[in-house]
C-alpha cells in the first residue's frame with residue numbers, strides 16, 4: 001500500500017490508537033485535538049472493555065490496564081444519604097490518567113497538535129478529503145474521525161448527526177475513601 005497522509009480528529013483513546021498503529025504501516029499521521037492541554041485529569045473508574053485490551057495488546061501496552069481497584073457492588077444513596085439500592089457489580093476500575101498518559105507517551109514527537117479545532121471535513125469522493133482547521137485548509141488522503149459524540153467528521157459521511165438531550169445530567173466524581181458516606185463503609 002502507498003504511504004497515506006492521514007489526519008486524525010480527536011486526541012483521546014480512539015485517536016491515539018490510530019496515531020500509534022498507522023505509522024507502523026508507514027503512513028504519515030498527525031492528530032488534531034481542539035483542547036489546548038493534554039487530556040489527563042479525568043480521574044479513575046474506567047471499566048475496560050474487550051476492545052480496549054485487544055488494542056493495548058497490539059500496541060504492546062496491556063500493563064496500562066492491569067492495575068485497578070476491585071469494586072464489588074454499586075450503591076445508590078438518596079438525598080439524605082440513605083441507601084436506596086444496591087446491585088452486585090464486580091468490576092475492576094482502572095485509571096483514566098494512567099491509561100491516557102501511557103498511551104499518549106507512545107506518540108511520536110510532532111505527530112499531534114493541541115489547540116487545533118477542526119471545523120469541517122469534506123469528502124469529495126475522489127481520493128482526498130479536505131479538512132478545515134481554524135481557517136486553514138488541508139488536503140489529505142484519509143481523515144479519521146475520533147472526535148466523539150459531536151463529531152464534525154461524521155457530518156462528512158452521514159446526515160445522522162443529530163443527538164437529542166435525554167432530559168437528565170449525570171455528575172461523576174471521586175472522593176477520598178476516608179470521606180465516603182457512612183452507608184458506604186460496611
Ligand SMILES: Cc1cc2nc3c(=O)[nH]c(=O)nc-3n(C[C@H](O)[C@H](O)[C@H](O)COP(=O)(O)OP(=O)(O)OC[C@H]3O[C@@H](n4cnc5c(N)ncnc54)[C@H](O)[C@@H]3O)c2cc1C
Nearest residue numbers: 010011012013014015032033034046047117118146147148
Ligand atoms: C461519565 C462517563 C463514563 C464512561 N465510562 C466508561 C467506562 O467505564 N468504560 C468505557 O469503555 N467507556 C466509558 N465511557 C465512554 C468512553 O468515554 C468513550 O467511549 C470514549 O471516551 C470514546 O473515545 P473516543 O476517543 O472515541 O472519543 P472521546 O473520548 O469523545 O474523544 C474525542 C476527542 O476529540 C476531541 N474533539 C472533538 N471535536 C473536535 C474537533 N472538532 N476538532 C478537534 N478535536 C475534537 C475532543 O476534545 C476529545 O479529546 C464513559 C463515558 C462517560 C461520559
